[in-house]
Amino acid sequence: MTKNKQEHSGVWILAEQSDGQVQRISYELLTRGRDLADKRSTDLTAMIFGSDINAEDLQELIDCGADRVITMEAAALRHFLVEPYAACMLKIIEDYRPEIIIAGATSTGRTLMPYVAIKAHAGLTADCTVLDIEEDTGNLLQTRPAIGGNILATIKTPQHRPQMATVRPRSTKPAIKQDSRVGEIIRLKAPAECLASRINRVDFIPDESEHGLQEADVVVAVGRGIKKGENLSLTEPLCGSLEAALGATRDVVDRDWLSYPHQIGLSGKTVNPKLYLAFGISGTIQHLAGMQTSETIVAVNTDPDAQIFNVADFGIVGDLFEVLPVLTERINKIRNSQ
Amino acid sequence: MRIIVPIKQVPETNAVRMDSKTGTMIRDGVEAIINPLDLYAIEIAIQLRQEHGGEVIAVSMGPAKAIAALREAIAMGCDSAVLLSDKAFAGADTWATSYVLAKAIEHMGDYDLIICGERATDGDTGQVGPGIASFLDLPVASYIGKVEQVSNKTCRLHRLVEDGHEVLDVELPAVLTMVKEVADPRLPTLRGKQRAKKVDIPVWTANDIDADADKLGLAGSPTRVVKIFRPQVARQCEKIVAMDESDIEQAVDKLVMFLQRKELI
Ligand SMILES: Cc1cc2nc3c(=O)[nH]c(=O)nc-3n(C[C@H](O)[C@H](O)[C@H](O)COP(=O)(O)OP(=O)(O)OC[C@H]3O[C@@H](n4cnc5c(N)ncnc54)[C@H](O)[C@@H]3O)c2cc1C
Ligand SMILES: Nc1ncnc2c1ncn2[C@@H]1O[C@H](COP(=O)(O)O)[C@@H](O)[C@H]1O
DSSP, rough: OOOOOOOOOOEEEEEEETTTTTTTHHHHHHHHHHHHHHHTTHHHHHHHSSSSOOOHHHHHHTTOOOOOEEEEGGGGGOOOOHHHHHHHHHHHHHHOOOOOEEEEEEETHHHHHHHHHHHTTOOOEEEEEEEOOTTTTTEEEEEEEEETTTTTEEEOOOSOSSSEEOOOSSSSSSOOOTOOOHHHHHHEEEGGGOOOOEEEEEEEEOOTTTOOOOOSEEEEOOOOGGGGGGGGGHHHHHHHHHHTTEEEOOOHHHSSSSSSSGBSTTSSOOOOOOOOEEESSOOOHHHHTTTTTSEEEEEEESSSTTTTTHHOSSEESSSHHHHHHHHHHHHHHHHHOO | OOOEOOOEESSSSSSEEEEEEEEEOOOOOOOOEOOTTTTHHHHHHHHHHHOOOOOOOEESOOOOGGHHHHHHHHHOOEEEEEEOOGGTTTTTHHHHHHHHHHHHHHTTTSSSSEESSOOOOTTTTOOHHHHHHHHTTEEEEEEEEEEEOSSSEEEEEEEEEEEEEEEEEOOOOSSEEGGGGGOOOOOOOOHHHHHHHOOOOEETTTTTTOOGGGGGGTTOOSSSSEEEEEOOOOOOOOEEEESSHHHHHHHHHHHHHHHTTTTTO
């Protein structure tokens, strides 16, 4: 699979579905994939595994930038299982010889991609923040944080094909529908020999405490400057009137002031809301990794040299315990007068 | 039950330097520890042995000094350890690392479980666990937050995913990768520490595990680091210093105007 580089062509993304509905990450990957395919002057294909995948959703993948959609469907593919998914993906690699495959750094992508990359003898780079095409060689340039986010490394796979990468969910805007795009949808039945699994999914228990941090348009985030868990109640009225979700730094989560699903950053969630309000957050590189793509960033910190001000659009050097109540009151007033 | 735990030695501090020529880390002068997430793998492995009998073997690929991490694993309660160390392994990416670990595990004979950490804090890819499974043609269950029933043929696990957790039945042998939620790692005991000092830890080279020379280290790695740089983060920040009450009123007024201008409130 690595011998004839020239035989590999096209940019591919791994779209994901849940209960037959195409998931948001797929559209984020289309944004990345379209850009790469245009730079490489080639086609963009979305591959997706599942069972009874919604036909309108597949058309939407075309409307949002794919030139071609290839499904492999079977009852055994309804939910992610590493062995059948990997067997199907390897079959596609063998039949179609993609040059580039990108997937989300989701629980699925992060398990499937390394499993496939080993067998395909492909290079794989995890958690890329920037993907680009090298001009003279056409190689995929993959940039990712390394060593706890302290540095960025650009990685390429000069000889092996396909070139594989995962990107973090919410690190890209989902592609939007364009008028009159045409493309081909090929629905394949998954080959029977690809469906064996030594893992059986016997149940699924949904998370009750889902609080929509990644979906929120406004995130209010607190750091160690909040001083103790009880002080979090201070943020409630502001979150209420802005319809904001509450996020936190790792220091806050490690102290058990908030649970892990609230953690934003390198080892937590990536968010990119319209507005990110940071209170008592120093702005370490690991925290920035999860929020610096937010559209507008506001920071309140007593330390004028806090790093967070380097990524903020508006900063108040001051005590959050004094600023927060005043801000909450002003915003409430505006809300009530509207 | 025979359980193999691959553990990685990682630098303790964040002040890590890189070799700009090879793109690999300079490990000299930085204190090294067991990858914190591997402690959860060790803990679960020891718990399973306590319940079912058998042995736990820690294995690490790394430089000679990685033996310290293996001694610590033994101090925690692992029965034995093997170090995989050879100049030819240097500069390996996750493909070539998974290959060496898989070859070594093959060499160890029969086993029921291979338990990894979810990811290493330095490389931070989480690719090596699934990679080992792929080389050995085993099923892999990643992001395991709970280990329920285990027999000599199967185990029932909870796998944490984005919107909840899956309950999985997995046929053994299998590879599992553990997240923090799974257990609280124990501390080494005094007796463990004494044992760890004395125990003989064999060092295996490429030859010992019948590894293909062209699949090792930098030469056997599909990926290449081509550039390393410091992240640039800068926006134009309108920064207001607000020390007393009237400052704060004014600063908040300006902030509110800013937010209104941007149609955010
Ligand atoms: C591998 C690795 C992964 C990591 N992953 C993450 C991650 O995902 N997310 C994450 O957040 N961190 C992560 N970290 C941890 C990170 O390095 C920092 O420890 C953490 O982000 C700091 O959190 P903080 O800003 O709340 O605390 P601090 O750095 O202690 O900052 C507190 C800030 O509050 C300010 N302050 C104090 N009192 C007040 C007040 N009254 N009013 C206003 N401001 C005040 C201070 O000036 C200070 O700037 C990771 C670290 C490593 C090594
Ligand atoms: N050099 C190594 N030696 C032994 N185990 C390793 C090594 N590198 C990675 N691992 C294992 O693979 C897991 C994931 O590592 P990584 O893919 O580097 O994030 C770790 O938690 C370890 O269990």
